[in-house]
Amino acid sequence: MALNGKIAVVTGAGLGIGKAITEILLRNGAKVVLLDVNETAGKSLKEALDKQYGQERTLFLNCDVESEEQIKAAFQKTVETFGGIDILCNNAGILNENEWERSISINLVGVIKVTYLALEHMNKLTGGRGGVIVNTASLAGLGPLLSCPVYTATKHGVIGFTRAMAAASAASGYGIRFNALCPTFVQTDLFSAILDRLGQFSHLADATQKYIDTGVLNVSQVAECLLKLVTDETNNGEALMVKTDMRKYVTFPTITQ
Ligand SMILES: NC(=O)c1ccc[n+]([C@@H]2O[C@H](COP(=O)([O-])OP(=O)(O)OC[C@H]3O[C@@H](n4cnc5c(N)ncnc54)[C@H](O)[C@@H]3O)[C@@H](O)[C@H]2O)c1
Numbered sequence: 001m002a003l004n005g006k007i008a009v010v011t012g013a014g015l016g017i018g019k020a021i022t023e024i025l026l027r028n029g030a031k032v033v034l035l036d037v038n039e040t041a042g043k044s045l046k047e048a049l050d051k052q053y054g055q056e057r058t059l060f061l062n063c064d065v066e067s068e069e070q071i072k073a074a075f076q077k078t079v080e081t082f083g084g085i086d087i088l089c090n091n092a093g094i095l096n097e098n099e100w101e102r103s104i105s106i107n108l109v110g111v112i113k114v115t116y117l118a119l120e121h122m123n124k125l126t127g128g129r130g131g132v133i134v135n136t137a138s139l140a141g142l143g144p145l146l147s148c149p150v151y152t153a154t155k156h157g158v159i160g161f162t163r164a165m166a167a168a169s170a171a172s173g174y175g176i177r178f179n180a181l182c183p184t185f186v187q188t189d190l191f192s193a194i195l196d197r198l199g200q201f202s203h204l205a206d207a208t209q210k211y212i213d214t215g216v217l218n219v220s221q222v223a224e225c226l227l228k229l230v231t232d233e234t235n236n237g238e239a240l241m242v243k244t245d246m247r248k249y250v251t252f253p254t255i256t257q
């Protein structure tokens, strides 16, 4: 998929991985709608991007992925402004074992809500033009992180949802590819705050450090992998694992095995 003229929506675009995803999509010719609950971060990034790319290439909308009303309004404004949606990056997420219900609401329910509302605009069966949806999961979606079991559960759920939607889309003719991005630790605000967010599992911080010692990515490394999942049209139903020393499409057991 060439990105020139394509319309992308990125959730959690204001900071960290979402900001890097936004930048690499812009660099490759897309127009990007930035959705974030952090209005300060979103407006600040929009201001910087306007100077670099011009005001017409981006739109920032204050949107909480927990709010169906705000998501609907954001997609409506996106279609009114740019004429459609080709790419969705469900990236918004938190790690907070003290607020585990909220973690589920944002990391998993939010991905499902945004996906289902985006389908109304992207699905070829309902007048859309198809496209690709990439969900930011985690290496913790492929294996357990003992210090954040609920975060682990949300990311396992994101991968399962992504793979099932990929199969459903292919079988139904939606014209939409679904892929999961599964990075290890990445240097962002979320990562910097983890020691305060482990809750009842804070005593396992040292055990977690052993995993962290295997390496920490920078956001640009993650964005490059996102670009691959977006542009390589052979990618549907993939979970791309990204570590500092390797990248691998994960193979999963099948029922027929
Ligand atoms: N940092 C890591 O080590 C790491 C590794 C693998 C996967 N991830 C995942 O990558 C994604 C981005 O994480 P990050 O490290 O860039 O975090 P970050 O905290 O640096 O940025 C997250 C962004 O999402 C926004 N956000 C949070 N809740 C939101 C909501 N309800 N609605 C809209 N926006 C919301 C925040 O305002 C922020 O701008 C998350 O899904 C996270 O689970 C992070």
Ligand SMILES: CC/C=C\C[C@H](O)/C=C/C=C\C=C\C=C\[C@@H](O)[C@@H](O)C/C=C\CCC(=O)O
Residues within 6 Å of the ligand: 095, 137, 138, 139, 140, 142, 143, 144, 145, 147, 148, 183, 184, 185, 186, 190, 191, 194, 208, 211
């Ligand atoms: C404390 C959490 C900090 C940030 C959250 C972010 O999503 C990063 C998670 C990074 C790593 C998770 C590692 C989990 C490791 C173990 O489960 C181990 O079993 C390996 C995981 C997957 C197996 C695939 C493989 O390595 O071959």
